[in-house]
Amino acid sequence: MKKSVKEDLMFLVVKIMIFLALLGITFGIIFGICRVSGNAMDPACKNGDLILYYRLQKAYQAKDLVVIEKDGERQIRRIIAKEGDTVDITESGLEINGYLQQENNIYTDTLPYREGIHFPVTVGQGEYFVLGDNRTNAKDSRIYGTVKQEEIKGGVMALLRRSGMQ
Template sequence: MTDRKKKNSIKDDVLFLVLKIVVFLALIAIMLFFVFGIFRCGDNMMSPAFKDGDLAIYYRLQKEFQPLDVVVIEKDGETQIRRVVAKSGDSVEITEDGLKINGYLQQETEIYTETLPYTEGIAFPITLGENEYFVLGDNRSNAKDSRIYGAVKKEEIKGTVITLLRHRGV
């Protein structure tokens, strides 16, 4: 009788362990698919902050974005990482002098290239409507960003980047 109780006890323990593992994996899947996202950077338009091959982990539930936030966007069927430089109600102008937000020339300490307008892009100045954001790549001389396709709608922003996993030749 005691052998049978031990076998049932072991069987119950194994089933309980399997149940715990299944619940844990389900929670991880929910977190990855609904709360967080992972995006592999496929270009150098955000260099040196993000480089080709880097993995960005982003938070999907944030709904308000501020200038300097780095976001993952879905624009024209293409997923990109870009930096928010202006939000709803702001006026953006890019001249030979650089980036002006609401008439003030921006001093961006983390940007190492000049911010100049593109000849084939949108016309400036532009005033952002409700739930619109102006995004730029950090590599300003080589980025496909709001200078080309205009303002990004809130619905096109997938989330805010919270961390970066640097690709090191793997």
């Protein structure tokens, strides 16, 4: 016996609904997409770039790019130090656990902000110290202090450059 057009159409609708549900679960629970706004991560991430991040990642290392939510806004920042590390920023630059850091791909000086936190800072349990790559224009841990694990939404997996795209 042949299936009716109505049955075929219902089967197609069910397949589309299942596909959309799986897509919703994938991008609602496992992965996230975020748009870079501003130049705080320049040159690694530029204004308008799209970031794909992994929401289930819970362990991070220094130099990892992460998406955080701070003061109601999503930001992309680089982890500089994790729990137990001592961060100091002086006129000489960024020091982690007493060692002056030589950072590749950071083209501006790392200096403390006048209105920010006081150094040195020891990163507490379940916390991270994050900085923007464009150190002169980034609102980061120098302003608001360490970031709690719960404020990190995920680790950056991929970057889609949008320069020139409308």
